[in-house]
Amino acid sequence: MTRALAHKLLQLLPVLVLVTVATTALVDLMPGSPGRAILGPDASPEAVAALDAQHGFDDPLPQRYLSWLGHALTGDLGSSVSNRQPVTDLIGERLPVTFEIALLALLLSVAVAVPLALWVAARPGGLADRVVSALTSATLSIPSFAVALVLAYLLAVNTHVFPVSGWVPFEDSPADNLRHVALPVFSLALAEIPIFVRILRGDLLTVLRQDFILTARTKGFSTPHVLLRHALRPASPSLVTLAGLAAGRLIGGTVIIESLFALPGLGNLATQAIYGKDLPVIQGVVLVVALSYVAVNALVDLLNSAIDPRTRTA
Amino acid sequence: MSDQSTMASAVSAALAAPADLAGTAVPDDSAGAAASVVTKGRRTRAGRRIGVGGCLAVGWLGLLVVAAVTAQWLPLDDYDTLVGDPGVAPFADWSHPLGTDGIGRDALSRLVYGARASLVVSVGAAALGLLVGGLIGVLAGYLRGWVEAVVDVLANTLLAFPPLIMLLALASVVSPTLWTLAAGLALLAVPPSVRLAKANVASAARREYVLVAEALGARRRRVVARELIPNVVPPLVSFAFVGMAALIVAEGSLSFLGLGIPPPSPSWGGMIAAGKDDLADHPAFVFVPCAAMFLTVLALNTMADLLGRRLDVRESML
Numbered sequence: 001m002t003r004a005l006a007h008k009l010l011q012l013l014p015v016l017v018l019v020t021v022a023t024t025a026l027v028d029l030m031p032g033s034p035g036r037a038i039l040g041p042d043a044s045p046e047a048v049a050a051l052d053a054q055h056g057f058d059d060p061l062p063q064r065y066l067s068w069l070g071h072a073l074t075g076d077l078g079s080s081v082s083n084r085q086p087v088t089d090l091i092g093e094r095l096p097v098t099f100e101i102a103l104l105a106l107l108l109s110v111a112v113a114v115p116l117a118l119w120v121a122a123r124p125g126g127l128a129d130r131v132v133s134a135l136t137s138a139t140l141s142i143p144s145f146a147v148a149l150v151l152a153y154l155l156a157v158n159t160h161v162f163p164v165s166g167w168v169p170f171e172d173s174p175a176d177n178l179r180h181v182a183l184p185v186f187s188l189a190l191a192e193i194p195i196f197v198r199i200l201r202g203d204l205l206t207v208l209r210q211d212f213i214l215t216a217r218t219k220g221f222s223t224p225h226v227l228l229r230h231a232l233r234p235a236s237p238s239l240v241t242l243a244g245l246a247a248g249r250l251i252g253g254t255v256i257i258e259s260l261f262a263l264p265g266l267g268n269l270a271t272q273a274i275y276g277k278d279l280p281v282i283q284g285v286v287l288v289v290a291l292s293y294v295a296v297n298a299l300v301d302l303l304n305s306a307i308d309p310r311t312r313t314a
Numbered sequence: 315m316s317d318q319s320t321m322a323s324a325v326s327a328a329l330a331a332p333a334d335l336a337g338t339a340v341p342d343d344s345a346g347a348a349a350s351v352v353t354k355g356r357r358t359r360a361g362r363r364i365g366v367g368g369c370l371a372v373g374w375l376g377l378l379v380v381a382a383v384t385a386q387w388l389p390l391d392d393y394d395t396l397v398g399d400p401g402v403a404p405f406a407d408w409s410h411p412l413g414t415d416g417i418g419r420d421a422l423s424r425l426v427y428g429a430r431a432s433l434v435v436s437v438g439a440a441a442l443g444l445l446v447g448g449l450i451g452v453l454a455g456y457l458r459g460w461v462e463a464v465v466d467v468l469a470n471t472l473l474a475f476p477p478l479i480m481l482l483a484l485a486s487v488v489s490p491t492l493w494t495l496a497a498g499l500a501l502l503a504v505p506p507s508v509r510l511a512k513a514n515v516a517s518a519a520r521r522e523y524v525l526v527a528e529a530l531g532a533r534r535r536r537v538v539a540r541e542l543i544p545n546v547v548p549p550l551v552s553f554a555f556v557g558m559a560a561l562i563v564a565e566g567s568l569s570f571l572g573l574g575i576p577p578p579s580p581s582w583g584g585m586i587a588a589g590k591d592d593l594a595d596h597p598a599f600v601f602v603p604c605a606a607m608f609l610t611v612l613a614l615n616t617m618a619d620l621l622g623r624r625l626d627v628r629e630s631m632l
Contacts, residue, residue: 018471023483030487137619141612143563145570146604149590153601157594255478256567260590270479271571274486282483286475293474 008301012294019290020072023283024065027057030277037277038081055081055280068283077287078280080273087284090269095288097167098258098265101181102250105188110243112189113196118227120197121204136194145256148187152260156183165262184257192246199242203235237304244300248293368620371613378610382430391420393427394578404598412602415585416592424580425606431492431581432610436561438496440554443503448550450504451511452542456519456534462512469505477502478567485573495574499561510553511546518545548621555618559611566607582607
């Protein structure tokens with residue numbers, strides 16, 4: 001088990017290296033020097049050269065990468081070009097916000113999708129199945145920022161059920177914190193729920209046609225018992241895989257939602273860094289996102305082998 | 315599977331899984347829904363019917379394409395000229411059917427010219443991404459060995475970038491034009507196309523007709539061109555619609571963040587971004603382009619479902 005995990009992580013190592021190399025190479029794609037891009041056309045050539053030298057932007061790519069990697073391995077991701085704060089501090093401040101939203105969105109999606117899928121899979125082709133199928137088809141086609149705007153219009157602007165934007169830390173006031181994350185979490189979950197429902201429904205229908213389900217039914221178990229205790233577990237690996245991919249996507253992909261609801265999360269940090277061409281920060285954010293992608297991938301494998309012993313490898 | 319990484323298998327499971335859904339996507343297929351989920355390839359008459367939804371989807375896409383192509387000959391106001399009061403509501407004044415925007419430009423005209431930008435970018439990006447990704451996937455699936463290993467690592471690397479962060483990072487160094495946008499978005503379409511093509515070729519490459527072609531002395535290039543590529547085209551075409559839908563949303567997201575098609579050229583995402591601060595007073599600024607984007611994405615997804623059921627292929631999500 002541990003060996004399989006170590007093997008897996010070893011395979012993911014090249015991905016991490018390539019992602020970080022590619023981010024380092026962004027500097028070379030820039031027309032002109034980064035110092036010029038950051039300071040603007042009015043800055044003196046001396047100031048531009050000083051900034052380039054200070055952050056090592058004028059070194060060749062291999063040297064830049066090795067120096068960044070050396071520092072990164074000791075936990076130093078450099079400092080922001082714009083406000084000189086250490087990148088690790090900036091990320092440390094923002095990560096909990098994004099993490100909370102992503103986790104809540106994921107939990108909400110699973111909590112809604114699993115019962116819904118079980119309900120429609122019990123009677124495929126029935127009225128509920130057709131209604132849910134039409135609804136998932138439609139929701140799948142709404143961009144998440146459109147969902148967010150509709151929700152904001154209905155629940156915040158018009159009826160003031162939730163605040164329009166902003167953030168209150170959980171430590172300050174748990175209730176206010178939850179009120180502020182509600183709309184972003186709903187918007188994100190609404191994009192994931194249809195995918196989860198469809199995948200689990202399909203897998204459940206496949207499982208429900210197998211012999212052991214017939215056996216369970218002939219033993220006289222009720223439909224809920226058969227669905228929950230016999231069918232759900234063998235039908236869940238795809239859902240777990242997809243939920244894992246969604247988790248990776250949510251940690252890096254809440255950019256729009258964070259910008260729309262003015263949440264101080266990782267996505268917000270990324271957009272700010274990109275507007276300001278703050279390369280060390282961009283690099284740090286990409287590293288965190290890639291690391292979470294790798295971690296989630298390993299976690300999904302572990303979970304799937306816990307669910308289905310047949311996928312365990314020696 | 316032994317020579318593939320487990321992650322690749324996990325992701326291909328995710329790729330393969332929506333195949334079960336292809337048959338369940340359209341609600342009017344209720345009777346066959348259960349059966350088609352299980353027996354995937356059962357081609358019933360009902361499964362081949364296009365249905366009302368399909369007609370509407372084709373109609374909307376056709377209208378959109380015609381409007382976008384013929385925009386300059388249509389009796390529309392110029393998209394960058396002030397033609398009336400700001401904030402005229404839709405359907406209030408028939409010389410501006412969809413009203414005007416925040417500074418008084420015709421909303422219908424901006425919507426149509428925005429459609430042109432969205433379509434050019436997403437069709438161009440999907441075509442480029444699918445062509446490049448498909449070809450790489452075919453070669454990796456046929457040649458296997460180190461080619462496949464390298465392609466796998468590269469595809470995983472591209473997938474490890476969250477799409478929007480990758481586009482934003484590119485936008486920070488390259489100034490956005492229609493062409494750079496299409497190229498950046500094409501990069502998003504490459505890894506899923508590679509996986510899709512590779513998965514389809516891997517099974518086709520072991521079939522008898524490939525063996526026969528090889529035994530008859532066909533060169534590799536001929537085997538790829540004549541025997542393998544025809545296997546890959548139908549699923550890629552079906553995937554192209556899903557891809558375009560995802561790319562339209564991605565382009566909208568970029569424009570929404572102010573990093574897409576630069577103003578004053580209209581784009582749907584740009585219209586939404588410009589209108590979002592007036593949400594309370596003028597919801598139409600936001601909801602008209604949102605509706606256009608929703609209908610287009612829905613139509614493209616419906617097309618992909620229809621084609622997918624006809625061709626019995628797997629679909630994937632970007």
